[in-house]
Amino acid sequence: MALASKSVKKGFDLKTLFNRPTQPYVHPYLGGMILGIVLFLALFLTGNGLGSSGATSRLVTFVQDQIDPAHVDRTPYLLKMAGGDKNPLDDWLVPVFFGALLGGFTSGLIGGRVKLETTKGPQVSDRTRWLLAFIGGVLFLYGARMARGCTSGQALTGGAVLSAGSWTVMLSIFAGAYALAYFVRKLWN
Amino acid sequence: MNFPLLAFQNVSAQNPWTYLVFGLIGFAFGFVLELSGFGNSRKLAAQFYFKDLTVLKVMFTAVITAMTLLFLSVSLGILDYNQVWVNPTYLWPGILGGLIMGVGFIIGGFCPTTSLASASTGKIDGMFFMLGGFVGAFLFGETERFFTYWHNNVSYYGRVTLMDVFGLPMGVIVLLVVLMALFMFWGAEQLERIVGKKDMSHEPRWRLYGAGAVVVLALTVLILGAPSTQEKYQRVTILRTVPELQADGTVKDVQVKYSAEEALQKRLVQISPAELFKARYDQKLKLTMIDVRPEAQYNLFHVRGALNLPADTLQQHIPELLATAAPNAVYVVMSNDETLATEAWRLLVAEGVPNVYLLEGGLNAWIAFFGENDPQIQPALGAPAGYLNFTFPAALGDRYQAADPDPIEYEHLEFEPKIQLQIKRDKSGGGCG
Secondary structure, eight states, X not given: OHHXXXXXXXXXXXXXXXXXXXXXXXXXXXXXXXXXXXXXXXXXXHSOOOOSHHHHHHHHHHHHHHHOHHHHHHXXXXXXXXXXXXXXXXXXXXHHHXXXXXXXXXXXXXXXXXXXXXXXXXXXXXXXXXXXXXXXXHHHHHHHHHTTOOIIIIIIIIHHTTBHHHHHHHHHHHXXXXXXXXXXXXXXX | OOBSOGGGGGOSTTOHHHHHHHHHHXXXXXXXXXXXXXXXXXXXXXXXXXXXXXXXXXXXXXXXXXHHHHHHHHHTTXXXXXXXXXXXXXXXXXXXXXXXXXXXXXXXXXXHHHHHHHHTTXXXXXXXXHHHHHHHHHHHHHHGGGGHHHHHXXXXXXXXXXXXXXXXXXXXXXXXXXXXXXXXXXXXXXXXXXXXOOOOTTOOTHHHXXXXXXXXXXXXXXXXXXXXXXXXXXXXXXXXXXXXXOTTSOEEEEXXXXXXXXXXXXXXXEEOHHHHHHHTTOTTOEEEEEEOSOHHHXXXXXXXXXXXXXXXXXXXXXXXXXXXXXXXXXXXXEOSSSHHHHHHHHHXXXXXXXXXXXXXXXXXXXXXXXXXXXXXXEEOTTOOTTSOSEEOXXXXXXXXXXXXXXXXXXXXXXXXXXXXXXXXXXXXXXXXX
8 A cells, every 4th residue: 555655746646647648659760770770689689589379379279288288288289389298388489479469558658659549541440450369360271370480480581591492481461461452442542 | 710609699598698688689679670660551552552652661671680790790700690590592482471560560550579669568450460460370380381382392491591692792781771771762852752753852961971871881791701711710719618637626517619620630520430329329419420422422331311411511400500500509520531521511610510520430430349240341451542441342331330430339438528518507697788
């Protein structure tokens, strides 16, 4: 209790924390440069780059392994991550995943951008946007696991280390999005 | 050649502090994505209507920044490119998966990591994307078995870099990628001005200096070039745990660092035929025997299970060896005597293949040890150096008794064990945390 009252005195209550004036985003080239340095440090120190879709897969597998370990042991794809006494969470991607959640939140907090809201084009309802975001998420992760990495693991990391396969994946992502963009233009414009 | 740090190759609960480091990397990653505006799906989707090309600018700036710094470190010899994870190429799964991701991107408005930045800042659509992501990952895990062969085997090319594809040196590719990205930035700014009707006259001047700096760095990489095998070999160090007599009379294991040439001279990496024989049955090791002699000699006689990678073609197999290297992988190179195998050992070690050993005395020593009771193999007197000192009735390869000695007959062998896996299992966690 003493602690709580102390922090209120300092003006550190939740309201002021979440209602900070909204700051503009950083310049894209500057953001890219910082991101590039983070990526370089990750590669330089650990030999691994950045990624997140692998962690999504591992978290799902972890839950599956709790419910039906025998099924996991029979499924070759899951077996690799969680077969036998292997813990699917024992991988560098998992701390990166949770770190990214926390990092995004912190940046939003500082910039006054933490708000419960829906980001969407002007012509769609919130519900439509939620449904499409969900479907988009299903498709994206399905594709990401097929391609063995998403925009972070393949396009960014693989792009920087000059992997031929990653450059193909990167171009395919842009190709897929641009090919469909015209047909779904009402969603965003 | 000290980076990347060995300690991070084995991230697990045994080294909790590695989780912290990766957590910090993730934190910085999420932070900068949110700061760049990637928590907002509209800003991301605008990329595909040529109005706001933030996605392209951030992504390619990050790629060229990381790439030039990375390859600069490689040219300076402080980073071993072979130890850096290069995404292996699975061509068609990559293309199809990429197209599906593109569709998911334009419909869902996010990619996986940006949805994290979005959901964590209270965007409901970001949360729905994340939720969908878990379902998508689940569906893939459950359906992969229907096309597992296509997914894992068809159009698999291993570790392929753009240098391999275009047959150009590292520095040239780095410079070309930088120039391509800068051209794309120029194009993106034109599009934003024309399609997005943005006022681009107030764009900061420092972006031009930044572009200049990246070009200068790329040129430096081009001039310095990739280190030669010889240069890489000079920088290799090999760690060995050796018992050392302490002042108080006790014996304590200490770690000693040797240069590659020292390790050869002190015969720390030449394993006896007996040790190789035992290693073939050791479940804890993932042993790969590499016979580096010409194919004809290999066909005459070889140890059962040995791969034939002739010395003059060995270089082209290195990416494969690196891509498949497990933490407990052990490679043993062998030739008739030690000459050819030593050369192969130097090459593999220089290129960063882990845990490489060579067969002491070569196959001559192996046959002398295991072939004494093999009636088909007879000693040949006066064979020239570099050849087998034995005659064979036919090119039976591994169908001689001595090619696969009886494990029961040779169950008890005495030898000085030399194989030590070079994995860091530092429980104290000091050093680089």
